[in-house]
Amino acid sequence: MAKIIGGLTTSHIPAIGNAMHGKLEQEPYWKRFFDGYEPVRQWLDEVQPDLAIVVYNDHGLNFFLNQVPTFALGCADSYQNDDEGWGIPASADVKGDAELSWHIAESMIRDEFDITTCQEMKVDHGFMVPMNLFWRDKPAANWPKAIPLAVNTVQHPLTSAKRCYDLGKSLRKAIDAYPEDMKVVVIGTGGLSHQLQGERAGIIDVDFDLQCMDRIINDPSWMTGLSNDYIMEKAGTEGIEVIMWMVMRGALNDRVNVLHKHYHAPISNTGAGVLLLTDAE
Ligand code: DHB
Ligand code: FE
Numbered sequence: 001m002a003k004i005i006g007g008l009t010t011s012h013i014p015a016i017g018n019a020m021h022g023k024l025e026q027e028p029y030w031k032r033f034f035d036g037y038e039p040v041r042q043w044l045d046e047v048q049p050d051l052a053i054v055v056y057n058d059h060g061l062n063f064f065l066n067q068v069p070t071f072a073l074g075c076a077d078s079y080q081n082d083d084e085g086w087g088i089p090a091s092a093d094v095k096g097d098a099e100l101s102w103h104i105a106e107s108m109i110r111d112e113f114d115i116t117t118c119q120e121m122k123v124d125h126g127f128m129v130p131m132n133l134f135w136r137d138k139p140a141a142n143w144p145k146a147i148p149l150a151v152n153t154v155q156h157p158l159t160s161a162k163r164c165y166d167l168g169k170s171l172r173k174a175i176d177a178y179p180e181d182m183k184v185v186v187i188g189t190g191g192l193s194h195q196l197q198g199e200r201a202g203i204i205d206v207d208f209d210l211q212c213m214d215r216i217i218n219d220p221s222w223m224t225g226l227s228n229d230y231i232m233e234k235a236g237t238e239g240i241e242v243i244m245w246m247v248m249r250g251a252l253n254d255r256v257n258v259l260h261k262h263y264h265a266p267i268s269n270t271g272a273g274v275l276l277l278t279d280a281e
Contacts, residue, residue, distance in 0.1 A: 002178035004186060005047055007248040008040060011272035012056060012129040012189040017088035020132055036262030037133055040276045043259060044134055049185045051097055051145045055247040056126035056189040057153040068155040069116035074148035075101040082122045088132055092140040100178060101147050107174035113167055123148055130189045153241050161243040162224035168250020188248030190241025194270035200236060202269050208234040209271040210263060212242055217258055220249050255280040
């Protein structure tokens with residue numbers, strides 16, 4: 001049977017891609033940030049997952065503002081990296097698993113999540129930066145397979161932390177019911193606090209970020225009780241990306257083990273958090 005063996009989180013800012021490409025990891029500005037990923041990379045090396053579900057938001061590459069699905073699932077056997085802007089150069093296509101994707105799509109739609117199914121999907125920095133961060137020493141051809149699950153955090157009205165959490169539960173149900181032996185990790189990307197434009201550009205609320213990390217681990221019902229307006233007031237307009245972490249959290253048990261937790265701010269314009277969680281019994 002397929003099994004979710006862990007939940008990971010990470011920021012996905014393009015500047016990280018640029019830093020990896022320029023080999024700036026040991027520079028004073030970046031060192032502490034990148035060091036925060038080492039325990040997760042070691043764990044991934046040990047457990048060797050077969051597949052990653054990457055929960056991310058498209059930033060206008062595959063879905064432009066003229067058509068934005070709230071939830072979209074990649075249902076292809078490969079995904080084309082066509083990162084825009086200041087990131088990593090486009091790499092080889094990332095391998096998908098269309099069979100598992102369709103299984104998830106059927107299961108989620110039975111659960112009344114009306115997701116969009118995408119048999120072609122280009123993936124931007126929201127997806128590629130996390131993959132490159134966690135499997136940094138490996139070419140894309142040697143990464144585990146990946147399935148993109150895109151959540152609209154760009155074009156309002158947006159879905160909620162609660163709905164993302166529930167989607168995570170539906171994802172868990174789907175994976176648990178998949179007959180093939182397969183080790184799966186779920187990666188929640190984006191956040192934490194940041195705002196990229198307007199008068200409040202550059203806003204970072206460290207206390208709120210740390211509270212979010214703590215509550216997502218120990219008390220996700222706190223997070224599902226927050227309105228999007230409140231999250232954006234505290235964490236900035238793009239800070240709303242944190243709701244995607246709740247898909248990862250919903251896919252794990254009510255109680256979790258914290259194998260790793262790291263926070264660093266600022267990096268580019270954001271507060272950046274890394275988590276590695278596994279199910280507690
Ligand atoms: C930045 C953060 C993001 O989430 C993003 O999509 C683009 C840029 C930043 O902080 O620079
Ligand atoms: Fe983003």
